[in-house]
Amino acid sequence: MNKNILYRSIPKVDVILEDVRVKRAIEKYSREAVMEAIRMEMDKLREYIARAEEEESAKKRIFDLVPNILQSVVAMHTPNMRMVINGTGTILHTNLGRAPIGKEHMKRAFDLVTGYCNLEYNLEAGKRGERYSHFEKLLCKITGAEAAMAVNNNASSVLLILSSLAKGGEVIVSRGELIEIGGKFRIPDVMEQSGATLVEVGTTNKTHLSDYEDHITEETRALLKVHTSNYKIVGFTDSVAIDELVPIAKEYDVPVIEDLGSGVLIDLSKYGLSYEPTVQESIAKGADVVCFSGDKLFGGPQAGIIVGKKKYIDMMKKNQLTRALRIDKFTATTLELVLQEYLSEENAVQNIPVLRMITEPLDEVAKRARSLARAIRALDLPAKVDVVSCESQIGGGSLPLERIQSMAVSIRPEKISVPELEYRLRHLPVPMIPRTVNDMIVLDVRTIDTDSFKIIASELKEYDVLEEVSKVSGR
Numbered sequence: 001m002n003k004n005i006l007y008r009s010i011p012k013v014d015v016i017l018e019d020v021r022v023k024r025a026i027e028k029y030s031r032e033a034v035m036e037a038i039r040m041e042m043d044k045l046r047e048y049i050a051r052a053e054e055e056e057s058a059k060k061r062i063f064d065l066v067p068n069i070l071q072s073v074v075a076m077h078t079p080n081m082r083m084v085i086n087g088t089g090t091i092l093h094t095n096l097g098r099a100p101i102g103k104e105h106m107k108r109a110f111d112l113v114t115g116y117c118n119l120e121y122n123l124e125a126g127k128r129g130e131r132y133s134h135f136e137k138l139l140c141k142i143t144g145a146e147a148a149m150a151v152n153n154n155a156s157s158v159l160l161i162l163s164s165l166a167k168g169g170e171v172i173v174s175r176g177e178l179i180e181i182g183g184k185f186r187i188p189d190v191m192e193q194s195g196a197t198l199v200e201v202g203t204t205n206k207t208h209l210s211d212y213e214d215h216i217t218e219e220t221r222a223l224l225k226v227h228t229s230n231y232k233i234v235g236f237t238d239s240v241a242i243d244e245l246v247p248i249a250k251e252y253d254v255p256v257i258e259d260l261g262s263g264v265l266i267d268l269s270k271y272g273l274s275y276e277p278t279v280q281e282s283i284a285k286g287a288d289v290v291c292f293s294g295d296k297l298f299g300g301p302q303a304g305i306i307v308g309k310k311k312y313i314d315m316m317k318k319n320q321l322t323r324a325l326r327i328d329k330f331t332a333t334t335l336e337l338v339l340q341e342y343l344s345e346e347n348a349v350q351n352i353p354v355l356r357m358i359t360e361p362l363d364e365v366a367k368r369a370r371s372l373a374r375a376i377r378a379l380d381l382p383a384k385v386d387v388v389s390c391e392s393q394i395g396g397g398s399l400p401l402e403r404i405q406s407m408a409v410s411i412r413p414e415k416i417s418v419p420e421l422e423y424r425l426r427h428l429p430v431p432m433i434p435r436t437v438n439d440m441i442v443l444d445v446r447t448i449d450t451d452s453f454k455i456i457a458s459e460l461k462e463y464d465v466l467e468e469v470s471k472v473s474g475r
């Protein structure tokens with residue numbers, strides 16, 4: 001094989017630029033983008049030839065140069081972040097964006113975020129307003145708190161609360177609650193960041209009221225309780241409930257802070273889940289400040305919601321850190337919309353996607369699973385398609401032991417392997433993330449809305465996903 005001849009047979013740039021397909025691409029995108037793609041693909045081609053061991057494959061690669069250039073221009077203009085179909089059955093999947101926002105809420109938010117809005121403008125008074133004002137009253141009404149605000153996420157809430165109330169002082173926490181929430185967010189580290197000193201009391205499995213009491217000093221600024229939402233210690237355990245802490249906190253005049261994590265506002269035990277403490281309850285039992293995530297069980301946008309006594313919330317609003325952690329107009333408006341749903345439990349369960357998924361009755365899920373299976377079977381693909389029972393989970397570090405009975409569509413490919421099928425599903429224009437169980441892939445229908453069924457069926461068909469040779473990119 002004479003590589004020099006191969007190199008010389010690569011078309012020159014000016015020749016490529018004369019190709020009609022390339023000209024069309026320049027019109028649609030831009031000359032700069034096409035030129036960059038040409039340079040990239042030329043470099044790749046030269047490298048390929050340098051490593052090539054067969055002349056034929058090198059020639060084919062040269063022949064494919066223009067199609068590869070076009071593909072690379074398209075790829076440059078295709079957003080990398082895209083909608084995926086969550087077939088995992090994990091409702092709060094942090095890697096898949098946690099809580100989905102309701103379509104109706106998004107429609108309402110659309111005009112506000114694509115144009116101007118009264119985010120920090122008081123229309124009544126005709127002057128500067130407060131970005132929390134749109135949802136503060138609602139939060140107070142629903143949780144029973146005196147005041148409220150929100151920051152970027154709940155990790156920020158904890159940081160802001162500690163920095164505002166305890167900087168330079170000590171905060172007492174039970175050793176059973178020194179948790180890592182994920183992504184290296186650990187209570188002791190946040191404490192250090194905030195400038196407060198952590199005082200650990202009790203043991204991993206048992207902490208008594210006296211453990212807190214014995215460590216209260218002149219330096220104590222707060223007692224912190226952290227809801228261990230992402231794991232459970234079972235067996236010989238004891239912890240101090242919020243209502244037991246409140247009287248001693250009062251006696252020593254320090255606030256009780258509770259980080260609830262998931263932010264449940266309705267009693268989920270009514271829907272067959274195990275009991276999770278609600279925000280209202282914490283406030284009613286006397287917690288001074290309570291914080292929780294906006295995009296866990298609350299079912300809204302990413303946010304850290306803080307409710308509690310006005311005196312403390314005011315200290316946080318004045319803290320310099322608030323400026324760095326402040327929410328934007330998208331978060332402010334979606335928080336308001338989601339909170340309005342909570343004015344009626346029925347609306348909340350119906351209109352907040354996370355709650356709707358959690359509470360969807362098994363027979364409804366089964367009906368939808370049968371309908372998806374029918375749609376796939378009608379395509380007559382080389383696969384065995386069935387409806388099987390499975391278990392969904394909450395995820396996102398909430399209710400770790402909880403499993404919800406659910407129904408899934410299983411696909412057993414006849415011509416390709418299960419790992420190959422899983423790979424192809426992941427590389428579709430609307431990727432599907434399934435669960436793999438032995439010799440089949442499983443799509444849990446609880447986390448797939450009915451609107452997506454059409455997408456699933458048409459993609460399986462159009463891309464020959466189950467055939468020996470598919471049209472899925474990269475294969």
Ligand SMILES: *Cc1c(COP(=O)(O)O)cnc(C)c1O
Pocket residue numbers: 153154155156158181226227228229230259260261262292293294295303304396397
């Ligand atoms: C999830 C969680 C957090 C962090 O919340 P983000 O909104 O993800 O930042 C903090 N504390 C507890 C107890 C949690 O469960």
